Amino acid sequence: MLRDLSVRCLFGCLTLLGLSIFGFALLAMLPGDFAEVVLINQMDGELPSAETLAKFKADEGFDEPLPVQYFAWLAATLRGNLGVSFTTGDPVTAELGLRMVATFRLVGLAFCLTVLMGGALGVIAALNRGSLLDRLVTVVAISGMSVPNFWQSLLFVLLFALVLGWAPSSGYGGFSHVILPATVIATASMGLTARFVRASLIEALSAPHVRTALAKGLSPRATLFSHALPAALPGILTLLGLQAARMFDGAIVVETIFAWPGLGRLFVDSILNRDYPVLQATILVVGATYILINLAVDCAAAALDPRMRRAV
Amino acid sequence: MTIRPILLAAALAVAAPALAPAPAIADSAADNKTLVVGTMWESLPLNMRARRSRFFNESEILDTLIKLDYDMNLVPGLATSWERTGPETFEFTLREGVTFHDGTPFDAEAAKLSLERVIALLPYAAGLLNVASIEASDPQTLTITTNEPFAALPNQLTDAITGIYAASSFDENGDFVQPVGTGPFRFVDYAKQQQTVVERFDDYWGDAPAFEQVIYRHIPDHNARTIALETGEIDISINPLPADVVRLKESDFKVLAEPSAGLYYGSFNTADDRPTGDVRVRRALDRLIDRSLIVEGALDGVGMPARSFFSPAFDWVPEGAPETPLDPDGAAALLTEAGYEKVDGSWVKDGEPLTLRILSYSTRTEMPLITDALSALLAREGIETSVELFTFPGMMEFVRAGDYDISIVFWTPEMTGHPDLHLKSQFTTDATLNFQNWSNAQFDALVNKGRGLDRGAEWDETYAEALQIMADEAMVLPLVHKVYTAATAPDVQGFRVHPSGFFYDFKSVEKGAE
Numbered sequence: 001m002l003r004d005l006s007v008r009c010l011f012g013c014l015t016l017l018g019l020s021i022f023g024f025a026l027l028a029m030l031p032g033d034f035a036e037v038v039l040i041n042q043m044d045g046e047l048p049s050a051e052t053l054a055k056f057k058a059d060e061g062f063d064e065p066l067p068v069q070y071f072a073w074l075a076a077t078l079r080g081n082l083g084v085s086f087t088t089g090d091p092v093t094a095e096l097g098l099r100m101v102a103t104f105r106l107v108g109l110a111f112c113l114t115v116l117m118g119g120a121l122g123v124i125a126a127l128n129r130g131s132l133l134d135r136l137v138t139v140v141a142i143s144g145m146s147v148p149n150f151w152q153s154l155l156f157v158l159l160f161a162l163v164l165g166w167a168p169s170s171g172y173g174g175f176s177h178v179i180l181p182a183t184v185i186a187t188a189s190m191g192l193t194a195r196f197v198r199a200s201l202i203e204a205l206s207a208p209h210v211r212t213a214l215a216k217g218l219s220p221r222a223t224l225f226s227h228a229l230p231a232a233l234p235g236i237l238t239l240l241g242l243q244a245a246r247m248f249d250g251a252i253v254v255e256t257i258f259a260w261p262g263l264g265r266l267f268v269d270s271i272l273n274r275d276y277p278v279l280q281a282t283i284l285v286v287g288a289t290y291i292l293i294n295l296a297v298d299c300a301a302a303a304l305d306p307r308m309r310r311a312v
Numbered sequence: 313m314t315i316r317p318i319l320l321a322a323a324l325a326v327a328a329p330a331l332a333p334a335p336a337i338a339d340s341a342a343d344n345k346t347l348v349v350g351t352m353w354e355s356l357p358l359n360m361r362a363r364r365s366r367f368f369n370e371s372e373i374l375d376t377l378i379k380l381d382y383d384m385n386l387v388p389g390l391a392t393s394w395e396r397t398g399p400e401t402f403e404f405t406l407r408e409g410v411t412f413h414d415g416t417p418f419d420a421e422a423a424k425l426s427l428e429r430v431i432a433l434l435p436y437a438a439g440l441l442n443v444a445s446i447e448a449s450d451p452q453t454l455t456i457t458t459n460e461p462f463a464a465l466p467n468q469l470t471d472a473i474t475g476i477y478a479a480s481s482f483d484e485n486g487d488f489v490q491p492v493g494t495g496p497f498r499f500v501d502y503a504k505q506q507q508t509v510v511e512r513f514d515d516y517w518g519d520a521p522a523f524e525q526v527i528y529r530h531i532p533d534h535n536a537r538t539i540a541l542e543t544g545e546i547d548i549s550i551n552p553l554p555a556d557v558v559r560l561k562e563s564d565f566k567v568l569a570e571p572s573a574g575l576y577y578g579s580f581n582t583a584d585d586r587p588t589g590d591v592r593v594r595r596a597l598d599r600l601i602d603r604s605l606i607v608e609g610a611l612d613g614v615g616m617p618a619r620s621f622f623s624p625a626f627d628w629v630p631e632g633a634p635e636t637p638l639d640p641d642g643a644a645a646l647l648t649e650a651g652y653e654k655v656d657g658s659w660v661k662d663g664e665p666l667t668l669r670i671l672s673y674s675t676r677t678e679m680p681l682i683t684d685a686l687s688a689l690l691a692r693e694g695i696e697t698s699v700e701l702f703t704f705p706g707m708m709e710f711v712r713a714g715d716y717d718i719s720i721v722f723w724t725p726e727m728t729g730h731p732d733l734h735l736k737s738q739f740t741t742d743a744t745l746n747f748q749n750w751s752n753a754q755f756d757a758l759v760n761k762g763r764g765l766d767r768g769a770e771w772d773e774t775y776a777e778a779l780q781i782m783a784d785e786a787m788v789l790p791l792v793h794k795v796y797t798a799a800t801a802p803d804v805q806g807f808r809v810h811p812s813g814f815f816y817d818f819k820s821v822e823k824g825a826e
Contacts, residue, residue, distance in 0.1 A: 030706075037705045039435065049439050049737070049745075056435045089359035089488075090504070098504050154535055161543050169539045170531050172506050259531045261505030272703065 008298075012291040016284055020077075023283040024070050027276050035062040037274040038086045073280065083277035087269070092281045095266065100285060102172060103262035106182055106255070107247045113186035114193055114243060119236075121190070122197025127224070129202060137194060144191035149250055153184050153257040170259040181258040185250045189243040196239050200232035207231060234301040241297030245290050344823050345524040347804075349816070350537045350546035354530040355508045357499050360433055360488040372526065372816060373510060374475030374493035377404055377423065377454075378466050384573065384626045384811055386466055390418065390476055390494065391454070396766060399461040400444070404454040410517045412478035413498045420448035426477045427456075433488060434473060441468050461764035463771075467730035472814070496521045496819050505530060521819045534677070541565065541799055547823060548800045548807060553677070554612035557797055564802040570809035571616050571625040572796045576682050578670075578718040578789035579711075583749040587666060588717045594786035596646035599639040600693055601686065607792055610681035614797060618790035621782060622731065625793070626811070630731065630775035634783040636790075640693075658694045667696040671711065672720040673704045682791060683720050711747045718789065724812070731775050732763045739782070750787045 027034065035057045039048040048056070057063045061072065076083060082092035125137040160180055161169035167176045204210065205228050213223045252264030263282060270279040357373070377391040391404040410418040424446045431437045442462050447455040458465055468474070478492040491499050496518065497510035508528045512521055529546055531537040538556045541549040542565075552560065552567075561567050580588045587593055603617030616623065619635040644654070652659045652666055659666040668690065672683040680701055687697045702710075711719050723734060736759050737743050741751040758778040765771045782788065796809050806821045 033705070036708075040705065048436055052436050052439050059435070087359075088356055088504075089361055095504070157536060157539050162539055165543070168545060169543050170533070170536045171529065171540075171545070172503075257533045257536050259506075259529075259533065259536060265505075265532075274705075 005295075005299075008295060012288075012295070015291060016287050019283050019287045020074070020280055021070070023280050024066075024073070024276070027271075027274060027279065028066055030271075030274070034274055034276075035060065073277075077280075077284075082281045085270075085278045086275045087273045087278070092277045095278055096263075096281055096285060098261055099263045099266045099282075102260060103248070103251060103255075103264065106178055106260060106262055107185065107244070107251055109178055109182035110185035110189070110247055110251075111240075111244050113182060114189040114247075115240065117186065118190040118193025119197055121194035123201060123224075125194065125198040126201035126205065129198075134198075137198070141191035141194040144187040147187065149184060149188065150253045150257060152187060153181070153254055156180050156184060157257070170257070172259070172261050177258075177260075181251075181254045181260055184254050185247050188250060189247060193236075193239065193243060197232070197236055200235050201228060204228040204232040230304065234305045237297050237301050237304070241293050244293050248286055248289070346527060347523045347525070347548070347818055347821060347823065348527045348529055348546045349818075350529050350531045350540050350549045352532060352534070352537065352551050354505060354532075355502075355528045357491050357502050357508050358489075360430075361435075372497045372818060373491045373495045373499050374472075374477065375495050376470055376472065376474050377406075377476065378469045380470045380810075380812060380815070382570075382808060382810060384628060386470065389470075390423070391469075394466055396463070397455075399764065400458045402456050402458075402465055403449070404456070406452050406454060407517060408452060410494050411515050412480075412494055413492050413513055414478050414480045416478055416480070418476065418478075418494055419451040420454045421451070422478065423454050423476055424448045425479055426481075427474065429477065429482055429486060429488075430473060432486065437473055440471065441465070441474070463763055463765055464730040464732040468733075497526055500525075519819060522822045523818060526818055538799065541801065544801070547804050548798055550798050552797060552799045554614040554797075557614055557799070558612055560799050566800045566802065566804065567797060568800065568807065568809045569614065569795050569797045570811050571623060572724070572794045572811045573623065573626070574722060574724045574794035574796075575618060575621070575623065575790060576615075576678065576720065576722050576792040576794065577618070577621070578686070578720050578791060579748055580718055580750075580787050580789065581711075581714060581716050581748060582785075582787055583714055586717050587668065589749075590650050591785060592646045592650040593652075593666075594789075595784075596643040596650070597690075597695075598636050598786045598789055599643040599646070600695075601689055601789070601791070602638055603791055605689060606682055606685040610685035611678060611792065615678075615795050616793040618793045621779060621788060621790055623793040628730065630779065631772040632776040633779045634776075636783060636786075643693075654694060658696070665696050666694075667698065668717040669715070670697050670699045670718045670720065671707045671716045672699070672701050673707045674701045676722055678792075678794075679720065679722065686720070686791065708747075714747070714749065720791070722794070731778075732759070735759045735775075735778060736763065739787070748787055750785070752781055752785065755781045 033053075036048065036053055039053060039056055061069065064072070073083070082096075084091055085095050088095065121137045121141065125134045128134050157169045157180065160166045167180050171177055205224075207228075209231075210223060210227050213227045214220070218227075248264060251262055252268055254260070255262040255265045256268075263286060266278060267282045267286070269275070270282060375390045377389050378394065379387050379389040381387045388407070390407050390410065392407050394402055394404045397403045404423075406418070406420055406423065412418060412422070416422070427441075427443070427446055431441065431443065442458045442460070442465070444457045444459045447457075449455050456465065475491075475493060477488075478494075481489060481492045483489050494517065496513060496516045498513040499508075500511050501509040507530065510526050510528075512524050514520070529540075531540055531546075534551070534553045535556070537546075537549045538552045538560070540546045541552075541560075557567050557569075580594050582591075582594070583589050588597075603619065607613060607615040607617050616625070619637070620633055622629045622633060624633075624635075647654075647659055647666075650661075652661045654660070670683060670687060672679050674680045683699055683701065687699050690697050700710075707719060710716055723738075738745050739748075739750065740746065740756045740759055741753070742756075755778055758774050758781070762771065762774045762778065765774060796811070798807065798809050800807055801823075803823050804821065805823070808817065810817065
């Protein structure tokens with residue numbers, strides 16, 4: 001298993017390398033002269049003169065051929081030097097440090113809410129299949145999946161910040177600041193999770209071994225937790241892994257509305273400003289997170305299901 | 313293996329960072345000694361390069377030699393008076409008894425050091441200032457020599473990038489560290505993406521501000537910024553959406569508006585193979601568009617219909633600058649003269665309908681609204697359009713290639729209160745930013761003459777003539793003069809929006825009983 005794991009890690013590194021080439025190519029292909037866009041941003045929308053542009057290009061090494069620029073970046077990155085942001089002039093590591101903590105706090109809480117609420121709703125629906133309660137859960141789940149993030153964010157701010165005054169409307173801070181955006185992000189995933197847990201559990205509850213357990217006189221509660229849920233869990237975990245990854249893109253809009261200094265906003269801003277040191281580093285961080293989440297899900301599934309151990 | 317301990321451990325691992333306490337932003341808006349300003353752009357006090365940030369934040373930390381008042385007139389800053397002593401030289405008399413926030417005195421040597429650092433560190437400063445040399449003739453006199461006769465230098469010295477920094481703002485290599493200035497507020501703290509905090513500087517040379525502290529909070533979303541004002545988390549919200557302006561006006565909140573130097577305009581491609589290559593077509597379009605409908609329909613009334621290139625709201629606009637009237641009949645006559653005829657409500661030439669390719673960009677909030685309104689107005693008059701929206705750099709790629717008829721842009725042509733900046737860099741024949749295929753030797757000569765002249769009758773005459781050529785040639789289609797807005801809590805007194813759109817002045821602002 002250890003050998004399999006190291007092979008997976010190697011593939012992960014290759015994926016990151018591919019991502020970095022992709023990110024670089026993406027910036028080169030975007031319309032507009034790269035150096036000019038950086039200057040336009042620094043000058044607040046004014047076009048720089050030709051002399052200013054030429055000087056800036058020479059100073060920053062933008063007049064080198066693209067592959068040379070890429071390998072210069074790669075060599076620096078491998079030595080741990082991620083460069084300096086074109087927009088703020090701060091080291092990229094400083095930019096990323098705050099954003100990573102902020103996003104992981106936000107997405108982490110959203111993920112917990114998804115697991116707890118989505119899981120509970122799914123279990124309730126499965127155990128009361130066909131009842132009014134089941135239908136109610138379906139309605140809640142589908143509404144949650146259908147409401148657009150940005151709209152829900154504004155409605156939440158209006159209700160909980162302006163009308164009720166329970167939480168601040170925006171800004172970075174403690175639990176009261178994070179609960180509204182986290183709930184918004186969780187809402188969409190919660191619905192999907194509830195639906196999936198319900199379906200998997202219904203399937204597991206009709207399996208022969210569950211029927212046998214019930215026939216042997218095991219209580220329904222014990223049967224659910226010891227026999228049905230473990231059988232459904234690997235599938236649910238895979239879904240949760242995908243959901244966790246998806247939350248990072250859900251976070252982009254939510255972070256902007258709540259003025260939360262997260263990775264999603266950094267990502268969008270860095271594309272608009274052609275801030276390529278920041279963009280490349282953000283792609284690497286988000287890419288590495290996706291890879292790690294997938295790896296963690298596979299390992300957890302293997303730990304839970306002996307049949308999957310060979311597959312890791 | 314049971315699953316419950318694993319799940320529990322996993323849940324704890326994920327939840328712990330979310331629940332950890334983070335530095336909370338104090339609820340300072342309730343405190344009368346602190347002013348909290350919600351801004352659309354992040355202020356970047358520790359980065360010198362971002363010019364916008366210079367304006368709205370450091371205008372309160374740093375002072376420029378010369379300042380702009382609320383009518384965009386030049387008024388003394390750190391220089392009490394200035395005189396043009398030769399075609400290329402200016403002499404500035406500096407204010408006495410001014411100290412920097414670090415206690416060091418302000419004098420001509422300090423001003424020289426600061427301006428030289430700015431020119432060395434900012435890629436665009438040299439071009440903007442056109443400076444050849446700076447001399448500290450004596451402690452109270454600064455002499456600046458320009459590369460060529462350049463009457464607009466005092467105006468350029470109001471640009472916030474020329475704010476005077478103390479030597480301790482830079483490290484031993486001359487790199488920028490943090491802003492130490494002479495302004496009414498002293499830089500205290502910056503939390504990335506969150507806020508910048510400044511404190512009152514008690515040895516300030518002017519009148520002492522009422523607030524002990526000003527907090528600039530960065531709230532990028534327009535809706536969220538207004539809601540933060542309504543919940544009382546901030547005292548002033550900069551640039552609320554037009555729809556919110558209408559709503560806030562009906563409540564206790566104060567809405568402030570100031571016609572600004574910014575202009576939305578259509579820039580014509582005057583190449584011969586385009587329909588807009590015919591001056592009669594351009595003049596017809598200029599007479600055809602009812603700008604007040606754009607302002608009312610697209611901007612909820614927040615804007616000034618533009619019938620001239622420079623906004624008539626300012627004193628420095630040359631006397632006799634022309635305005636184009638709304639004249640649909642005249643426009644029809646011009647189109648007929650250009651060989652078009654109206655068939656079934658559409659303007660047609662040689663069987664082909666008059667179709668314009670309009671480019672714009674969507675990253676500025678009002679831009680898509682204005683562009684759509686323009687397109688709808690043209691359609692109503694029987695002129696077809698194909699509208700495409702890009703990011704600004706994306707649009708510029710097509711503009712450079714000449715693949716357009718009108719590109720809708722926004723500039724602040726007179727950010728520093730002088731006509732030279734924009735006319736020279738955008739419309740003269742050899743201007744690097746002229747992508748309109750437009751060239752007029754007489755216009756070039758007038759603009760080059762104007763930049764060497766002092767204010768007076770000849771100055772007025774020269775620029776009025778240049779603007780008349782622009783109006784006759786109609787190579788631009790002025791649409792809307794931007795109106796900058798801000799909303800404040802009911803108890804905030806004395807705040808004014810500066811027409812540059814960027815400078816903030818909190819020195820005379822107070823909070824408390826009505």
